[in-house]
Amino acid sequence: MLEASGLARRRGSRLVDALQDRIVLTLRTPEGGIAGFIGRHSPRGHGPKYLASRGSAKGNVLYGLAENRQALAAGARPVIVEGPFDAIAVTLAGRGRYVGVATCGTALSPAQVDALGQVCDLGTTGAVITFDGDSAGMRGAVKAFEQLRGAEAVRLPEGRDPSAILAQDGPAALHRLLDRSRVPLADIVVDAALARFPRLQFAEDRMRALQAVAPIVAGLPSGQVARQVVRTATRLGLEATTVNDAVVNAVEQARLQSGRVTQSFNPVDVAGLDAQPGHAKPYAEPAVARPTSSAHRPPYSLRPKT
Template sequence: MLIAIHQQAERFFRARYDDSWVPAYLEDRGFDASTQRTWQAGYAPNDWRALTRHLRALGFGDTAIEASGLARRTARGMLVDFFRDRAMLPIKEPDGTTIAFIGRSHDGDPKYLNSPRTPLYTKGTALFGVHALTLNSTPVITEGPLDSIAVTTASTGSLAGIAPCGTALTPDHVATLRAATNLRKVLIAFDGDRAGNEAAIRAYTLFKHVCTADAVVFPADQDPASVLRDAGPAALTQLLHSQTRPLADLVTDATIEPWLRSLQYAEGRLNALRSAGKAIATMAPRDVARQVARVAARLNFDHATVTETTTDSLTSRLAIGDFPLPPTIGGTTPTPSGRRRSERPPRGPTP
């Protein structure tokens, strides 16, 4: 029933697309008419009950319509449309079944509105664009659906843009990817700002034991959709293939950043070394050698010293069972147990 409702809603949005502001808006963002059709873009009318009336006319009851997340109850008990005056993009399962929608406003707030949780759809599991994955394409994790479309469109099959739906990446998202494709490598292509960089660093923990993970380094305040709009598909494709670096590099650099102003002093270099060693100790084995070499070169220590610091940190964590997440830039990150990194559990009384 809920799948059928989403199918009818998708047709409804598509039927109102041509006479809306959506085609011109997406064209201005760099997506031609063919791309818009491929991604089945539509429009939710600026009407409180247009979709609800349409679904009722098709024979769907109010209970099912509300359960679909496409309508909600007001304080007075009236059933009204969840999406109004928005460009609509369907969220699909890997097999192409539509299970939810993302609505993009023209200039209002919030910019993006996702379907609420339903029996079909959970934000922490669903990924926009996952249906475009093939066994031979590399997933590129982006921040938003237009970035995802930009990546897939520009790369013509070698890369597939994937976006979480209004939430941070979760282990369940990774499981969704693994079920949809032969996951050997993933690219993280978040926005080229501080928040995007921090999100990319957090993603390392999710992928480090699953596959190789690289980061696409965008210029400041740019993202895949803006590069497509400003420079075209060829420029975006070149950037996605050439401006990459191991995601572990970003994790290591983030641990050194708080000490940058004191690296001219021995104490500052030692603090940076200890911080980097702790991060390297949590990394996948394939990433360790490169990060030891990078830290040695950047902080002017020999490889043996960096290796020893990393080993000491690993031994300490094994002793107390503490394996914190990689740090965010300029701050600490909660450990899986919820403690802050600085909050070590007591070792117990000394005999």
């Protein structure tokens, strides 16, 4: 039984502990069934920080989801973290507002998003993604964006995870971080796309940057489009109407390539929202569904702001 569960492995004629010197937690399906086990090494331990039992379906489940079904169903906001102890820390500090769920070291998968959606209404509560600011963390945030385009994000302090923040600074500090540091995940993804073009003083690079960002913005929930149009215009030194035209063009290109309408889209009303400092509207203000007159301008006109 121990071998079948993945908690032990055979070495010759002996069974040895597969998760030796680790704190072992149970991975459960959303319904509460056992899906496997995961162990965290001690502070002086060696090897990977988290190690799952052989055969565990960690790519399909989220640690903390089954344990907090009632809180999530009641409207608590899921905070997606890397490790089980981080999930526990978020829940302890969350005061019923936040509940931690952990991917257990894997990239967020469609199966995990589906499991989360079965327990809570993501369209109402939304989800929060935490990530490290290093390159691996950024890649994880972009991967999560593919699954949860309407999510928010919290960039963790360098070298610290939620469990460390709870242990060193207390629950109030972790709660403040979740309350005050949330930004749309789209901010992170758009900024990462723009960072690929370091020479934005040149019109050619601004053209390429705009072409890279426009499809990202075109795929956002409608309530987030205006914010990213204005942010992109500010970063590129363009009029918001120019960026808006590029987004509309990206939507049309996607429709032509797919041969069908993948989502409804209304051009954003950007009148009066030219890219000036401080003109970006607050997050969560819905985009205004009023067409702009783009027929008389080239879709990628790089006319600078005036």
